[in-house]
Amino acid sequence: xxxxxxxxxxxxxxxxxxxxxxxxxxxxxxxxxxxxxxxxxxxxxxxxxxxxxxxxxxxxxxxxxxxxxxxxxxxxxxxxxxxxxxxxxxxxxxxxxxxxxxxxxxxxxxxxxxxxxxxxxxxxxxxxxxxxxxxxxxxxxxxxxxxxxxxxxxxxxxxxxxxxxxxxxxxxxxxxxxxxxxxxxxxxxxxxxxxxxxxxxxxxxxxxxxxxxxxxxxxxxxxxxxxxxxxxxxxxxxxxxxxxxxxxxxxxxxxxxxxxxxxxxxxxxxxxxxxxxxxxxxxxxxxxxxxxxxxxxxxxxxxxxxxxxxxxxxxxxxxxxxxxxxxxxxxxxxxxxxxxxxxxxxxxxxxxxxxxxxxxxxxxxxxxxxxxxxxxxxxxxxxxxxxxxxxxxxxxxxxxxxxxxxxxxxxxxxxxxxxxxxxxxxxxxxxxxxxxxxxx
DNA sequence: TCTGGGGTCCTAGGACCC
DNA sequence: TCTGGGGTCCTAGGACCC
Numbered sequence: 001x002x003x004x005x006x007x008x009x010x011x012x013x014x015x016x017x018x019x020x021x022x023x024x025x026x027x028x029x030x031x032x033x034x035x036x037x038x039x040x041x042x043x044x045x046x047x048x049x050x051x052x053x054x055x056x057x058x059x060x061x062x063x064x065x066x067x068x069x070x071x072x073x074x075x076x077x078x079x080x081x082x083x084x085x086x087x088x089x090x091x092x093x094x095x096x097x098x099x100x101x102x103x104x105x106x107x108x109x110x111x112x113x114x115x116x117x118x119x120x121x122x123x124x125x126x127x128x129x130x131x132x133x134x135x136x137x138x139x140x141x142x143x144x145x146x147x148x149x150x151x152x153x154x155x156x157x158x159x160x161x162x163x164x165x166x167x168x169x170x171x172x173x174x175x176x177x178x179x180x181x182x183x184x185x186x187x188x189x190x191x192x193x194x195x196x197x198x199x200x201x202x203x204x205x206x207x208x209x210x211x212x213x214x215x216x217x218x219x220x221x222x223x224x225x226x227x228x229x230x231x232x233x234x235x236x237x238x239x240x241x242x243x244x245x246x247x248x249x250x251x252x253x254x255x256x257x258x259x260x261x262x263x264x265x266x267x268x269x270x271x272x273x274x275x276x277x278x279x280x281x282x283x284x285x286x287x288x289x290x291x292x293x294x295x296x297x298x299x300x301x302x303x304x305x306x307x308x309x310x311x312x313x314x315x316x317x318x319x320x321x322x323x324x325x326x327x328x329x330x331x332x333x334x335x336x337x338x339x340x341x342x343x344x345x346x347x348x349x350x351x352x353x354x355x356x357x358x359x360x361x362x363x364x365x366x367x368x369x370x371x372x373x374x375x376x377x378x379x380x381x382x383x384x385x386x387x388x389x390x391x392x393x394x395x396x397x398x399x400x401x402x403x404x405x406x407x408x409x410x411x412x413x414x415x416x417x418x419x420x421x422x423x424x425x426x427x428x429x430x431x432x433x434x435x436x437x438x439x440x
Numbered sequence: 441t442c443t444g445g446g447g448t449c450c451t452a453g454g455a456c457c458c
Numbered sequence: 459t460c461t462g463g464g465g466t467c468c469t470a471g472g473a474c475c476c
Binding site for chain 1: 441442443444445446447448449450451
């Protein structure tokens, strides 16, 4: 358990050894290589690219991957030709785009967009369902290929990784008078290894830290290789929108805009006091450091999971009372899936929680901590049911989920103490409460 | 006819303890 | 006869990311 905080608290102070401001000028001698050389490698339109390996005839066409829970309505016979694929216009349901090919992005659709909305923009785009097994297979392949070149890898999900190149042999070699020649060659080797192993392209950024590398891998997509060193920050970083910084989302971006801050350079020039006044000490300091390209988070090769969860969005909103007959079995199945996930991964947990999303998109959560860890499906179901009883169930639900936290490595044979308790939870207010968890 | 599923981390208040 | 003050655990909500 060595998960570092993603942001540096003010107590950590700024990382040492840096000049304090935007005062770099062109110098005659090349700057020495930084202490660390960190790569961020991002697969290009990953899910879509894996699908194009399978359907090469779709190359260059607008294709979106995504899906709802409904069967593809007009997926005709699987005769393997382009006309067999569903079109976006035929979709009906609640799915979102997971990945869009670059041709589809040119039509204005992007990941996260609802498929119904995307269909209005690009009705003729091809819609392919998700095939997670295939994506996981290719994910393992590209990560293994990278590990052959540079073994210190931090997993950031199915399609991206950080790689610590600091101690890779040759990384600090000067090639043809270029002090970055060695590290550039390693970047090219990484890309070639990924291509050889998977047939897929990726984009790589190499810089002194994770923050800058993440930004840089995005500067020349697809199939890019971008090196960015501290002296490049004013020219290459500061013109970018502040929201390009990993960790500045829509909310923070709006608050920055209200301060008249739109670019990373404007953020770098903002008085620290002003940022702290607006965002608090922690985030204020972090914003300031980030805008100056400073980040000393290490590349973390393994971390224990903190929680494991299952959730599902219904095809139509369900009422806790009227649709009790549907909700009960769905809820039970989520608990069983969660129990089997815990077993497969070798964890038990002490904190069981539920999550509901109402039809108006409001989310409520409830959780309870048990005296003993468990992974038993019936235990989970029982305690999650107790949590549900404390939630107002007075309007339709869009989503329900179950989560286990406070995880520990374990085999699940150490406890049965929680099995039959009637517990401490009191109903919430005076709202009508329905228990759809008990079979009628 | 908006808006998936699986995660991480932070904040903030209350309980409880020394 | 006010006002303590840290530290930790628990719970709920929210921002953000892939």
